[in-house]
Amino acid sequence: MSTRPHRGRGPQERVAERRARLIVAGLDMWGECGWSGVSVRGVCARARLTDRYFYESFDGREALLLAVFDQALADLMAAMAAVPWEGEPRPFMRASMTAVFAALDADPRLARVTRSDTSGSPALERRRHEALDAIADLITARITAVSEGPMDADSVRAPVRFCVAGVLELISMWLGGRLEATVEQLADQCSDLCARVFGIP
Structure with a gap:
């Protein structure tokens, strides 16, 4: 070369x-x-x-698929990470979700990758679970970092995973046309549900 x-x-x-x-x-x-x-x-x-x-x-097709998945995830994580954590938790959650939902709404390719059933590919299925863990860990770290009192990350991680799974299901319904809502309305619903899980007023 x-x-x-x-x-x-x-x-x-x-x-x-x-x-x-x-x-x-x-x-x-x-x-x-x-x-x-x-x-x-x-x-x-x-x-x-x-x-x-x-x-x-x-090395082959599978390596490309993983790279494509990683790129789509990076784009969505960048949209969420661009929202600074400041002020009250509820507005931050809403702003973060609005950014992610807007990115999905603007790029149908990201939406398709997000909704894909990866069960036919063990490598993609593993990467998808790793991605969910990474998202949950990021949110857990942010919550524990701004907590006014001592907070055990392990006690936060379970409800975070619960919220992530629920939000992803609502996203799938929304992208599939089974849930009619604007980006803002969906962000309102999801942030309200997650706030209730964490007892945020």
Whole structure:
């Protein structure tokens, strides 16, 4: 592989750019067909890259699927993390949920990845559970960090997981058209339910 700069970009930058193009192509295909419809050939054709460049970044189709899932999760986590924790907990919860729901509403691809049944892929199923754990841990850390008194993280984690699971189910119903609500209305409902679980007035 050439190590010479090409149009001002080094080889590592070009590899990263091609990898990003493949992930975007995979996200597009997942959004249209579901994860089972994503193929190496289809992704390469959409990204306008050859198989050689695919295997430069990924061992195979499954590795690409995990990267696409991770990218979608990162986009949603970034939307939530962009909301600063300040003031009362309830407005913060509502603002965080509004940001995430707005991101899902704006990008049908993220919505499709979020709603996908990953039970047919053990690797994706494991990654999905890891993602839920990461979200619950992030929320737990924030709650314990702003608590006025001492709070055991283990005692917080269970109700957080309960809330995360419930919110995800409502999101699935909303995205599937079984729950009619605007982004703001859904954020109101979910933040109210979670506030009740934690006894937040």
